[in-house]
Amino acid sequence: MFKYFYGVLVVLFIYIAGSSIYDSMMKIDPKSSRLSCQKEVTTFETIRKPEKIVEAIQILKNGSYKLDSEIRFSKYMKSQLGKYLKIEDVDKMIKDTIGVDQKPNANRLVIDYSVYENDKQDPGKKTKKSKLYAGYIYLNFKMDKKSIYDIQMDYKDLRAKDLKKRIECAIKSFLSAAQAK
DSSP states (O other): OHHHHHHHHHHHHHHHHHHHHHHHHHSOOSSOOSSGGGGSSOEEEEESOGGGHHHHHHHHHTTOEEEEEEEEOOSSSOOSHHHHOOHHHHHHHHHHHHOSOOOTTOOSEEEEEEEEEOOTTOTTOOSSGGGSSSEEEEEEEEETTEEEEEEEEEEOOTTOTTHHHHHHHHHHHHHTHHHHO
16 A cells, blocks of 8 residues: 555656756746847846737737837936937837837737836946946836736947847847747
8 A cells, every 4th residue: 555655656746846847947037048139138038928929929910009108217327318319219119120000099919118228326236237238128018908028128328229129139039939938
């Protein structure tokens, strides 16, 4: 009787250990580099609802998306970004990258994004590494007010000249997320 009991325990242990190893291998590391463009700067991405990714990609390709946007300028140092970048410029970069005309009153997929200027005089930033980048862009793709996918990418140019390249990589990353899930 105890032989069977121990046998069942061993099989159960192997199954649980194997499942957790497999699950940990299948999850995307938030600080990932799935695509070559993600390796150029610090990138964090998360697939929050893998079962909704394919649907969200189709909605984007159909133009049923809306942009919810903001730029957050530095508070402790004099903002440089405000001289060179307007929210309309970023909206245009995103729309051009998507390459599909946005349908009027579309809101099935919301791309909630923020462009952050790195405030190098923020007293909370103590390391040299935290002052190496000019800022970052964060894009959060939402359906029914729930996050499906989000990505954050640094940009390095103080005038945000490399921001379009980061946006292109972020959209490419989203469009390829179905293969990553």
